[in-house]
């Protein structure tokens with residue numbers, strides 16, 4: 001019984017881990033660029049987005065996973081390649097940045113520095129345009145790792161939760177936000193079935209789920225066939241054994257939970273499902289007599305077991 | 309013969325008509341969680357469910373098309389049956405899908421493998437095919453706790469349509485524990501509050517086959533246990549709500565250091581997170597999703613998330629013990645002129661004191677039975693506190709705090725039945741205090757002298773003496789037994805009874821009954837009350853004249869407290885002390901009891917109530933007789949407290 005290395009790497013690639021974490025405290029330089037791009041939704045619709053990328057090309061929904069270690073002196077330089085008229089403000093709730101500018105004008109850059117302290121899961125985002133930039137996709141995960149490698153989990157999975165209303169994305173400058181009505185709910189920018197291959201872990205392995213709610217509403221996720229132990233909220237430890245199946249991640253919040261994958265095939269033909277319990281299990285506008293796709297969509301991811 | 313055969317078939321067919329009149333057993337208690345029994349064979353607990361269509365009623369008169377789980381061959385119900393199993397049992401759920409699309413059941417929180425047989429693989433689990441397909445799920449019930457079961461198919465539609473229910477796993481420790489031994493609760497006070505929402509437009513679209521947009525959901529009804537307030541406070545199995553069998557009224561009596569708390573099992577099967585907010589006391593959350601919390605947490609309100617379960621212990625300790633005479637409220641109640649009773653209808657008792665009723669303004673109807681208190685429990689998302697945008701309604705129920713020991717009633721009338729009033733009025737029986745309702749034995753006189761051998765005696769008046777033969781009277785120190793002539797003034801008697809000696813008695817001698825009887829009546833006891841409890845406290849004192857109780861410590865009078873069984877002869881059945889309707893209150897304590905000048909108080913509980921209730925009336929008789937040799941003497945019976953308590957419906 002061991003991890004299927006190939007699949008694990010694939011999963012990590014899918015969430016785009018970059019900025020390798022050094023073994024000891026060190027100066028870490030991270031460059032990001034915020035720029036317009038396109039995301040393909042499940043079912044094939046292309047939706048305009050504004051997203052972060054490490055270079056000024058191919059922005060991601062969400063942005064790349066940033067990973068630093070406690071003690072690192074971190075400098076994040078962000079280039080604002082958004083359309084004219086959209087100054088960008090870089091923020092990461094829970095991180096205390098050193099004094100200095102926080103915004104970049106269109107075509108400009110801003111560098112924010114901090115010393116990584118409390119380990120945990122943080123959301124980074126743009127605070128520009130009163131939330132419109134975050135709604136367009138300018139957010140991502142920032143992981144502060146402890147100085148010594150943790151031993152309480154074997155596999156980790158950042159899970160950035162967000163939503164898309166294509167009508168807003170098509171007209172981010174003029175859309176009436178009172179009319180905002182999401183039709184896609186996403187994990188790491190994808191909805192089922194595009195969330196495949198999911199998380200791969202062997203029976204008995206412990207998976208750290210790092211939830212980040214980059215969306216606009218409080219989001220309740222549930223899992224089948226196992227309980228998760230909540231170990232942190234907003235990058236602060238939760239004391240005691242708090243074992244749950246359904247958890248609400250408030251908008252803007254993060255939560256870390258560790259699940260131990262049971263031996264066996266799981267309750268679903270696809271393994272152990274993790275999904276939005278608020279019934280947002282559809283993809284795109286709904287116009288028929290039944291939800292589409294009929295086979296299920298939305299923020300659903302499975303942990304599949306590796307049998308060896 | 310052909311007709312006969314046909315009618316025989318019809319008759320036989322009637323015996324096998326599938327479906328029960330109600331979704332829950334007829335003996336289900338009016339409040340509290342009701343489990344669906346299923347069938348148990350060895351350690352296997354089996355439930356046969358269908359997924360089917362039906363309708364529910366809402367308080368505003370609407371009728372909503374639903375999909376739900378129901379017992380196979382049973383009555384449609386929403387939500388689905390409450391499945392209660394014991395830790396370690398193998399749970400088998402057979403699902404027959406009578407819906408027009410595949411359906412299934414998932415069991416969130418069951419970490420043991422759920423195996424499925426039959427059916428076809430779906431996204432989350434194995435599904436039963438539309439139109440009668442079947443699938444069987446089986447798992448070993450794991451950690452005790454509160455769980456839900458729900459559809460794992462076409463979730464955005466099927467959960468909205470109603471495919472959900474509660475799964476309760478009881479610990480091996482027994483039904484008085486929610487989890488381990490730290491979670492003892494009163495098993496007679498176990499409540500389920502299952503929250504859900506309904507967008508009736510979507511339901512109508514599903515019913516008519518119209519297109520709909522699940523992203524445009526706008527919920528109009530918000531339910532607890534499948535009902536919207538005020539339907540939530542109707543009894544379990546109310547005939548007003550044939551397809552919504554589960555009530556949500558929470559009842560408690562003040563808890564004490566020796567009583568266990570109530571258990572509130574909450575489940576949110578809806579799509580929204582609900583900030584549910586109790587009034588009247590905080591609740592102590594002990595668990596989430598079927599797992600104990602690291603430490604219990606007190607809540608004034610707690611948001612329960614979609615798909616979550618939360619368990620709470622509820623205590624209601626009376627910290628203040630307000631009492632109008634001994635501990636009055638520091639502020640006077642508001643003047644009625646400043647109080648508006650909406651619709652001239654109120655739950656208020658007219659008194660701010662628990663267990664007391666007061667006077668309400670003329671024309672105001674009180675729903676209050678005996679001074680109990682009502683507190684709203686509701687979703688604090690106030691748009692959910694409505695029925696189709698009309699408040700109040702929706703996701704709300706009431707906590708009802710009953711007075712300690714249940715409803716308390718003092719008698720409204722007292723009669724020295726066959727005895728003579730010594731002193732006092734009925735109010736002397738209302739409280740355990742220094743005021744009494746006292747009676748003496750009935751007396752008359754002999755207008756002429758009596759010889760020791762005489763067996764026929766004429767008395768001045770027989771009024772009030774028993775009308776049936778066989779009772780004892782006393783003249784001086786001799787006891788006589790009346791064997792004929794009861795009801796007339798001329799009695800045939802046996803002399804020198806009960807160890808006394810026949811003797812001569814002077815003209816004008818007093819003839820005294822050996823027994824006292826007093827009866828008291830209660831009114832206004834609601835039909836359907838349960839667990840009648842009669843409390844009597846009093847003494848028997850050694851003279852019939854003294855104004856304080858004269859010591860009586862030997863040859864104690866024998867006291868029997870009886871209750872009127874109205875099914876025997878109606879009111880006439882209890883019209884005299886010897887009437888056949890009087891039923892001795894059942895032990896414990898056993899009767900008769902010897903009661904002297906030291907007051908004795910006792911409470912008797914009746915197993916059922918119906919025969920003792922007649923248009924709100926209950927009648928009690930205290931019969932006391934003293935005939936022990938060698939020296940019968942007059943005594944008086946001093947009633948201090950006669951009270952009725954009951955669990956009101």
Ligand SMILES: [Cu+2]
Pocket residue numbers: 585587686688
């Ligand atoms: Cu309130």
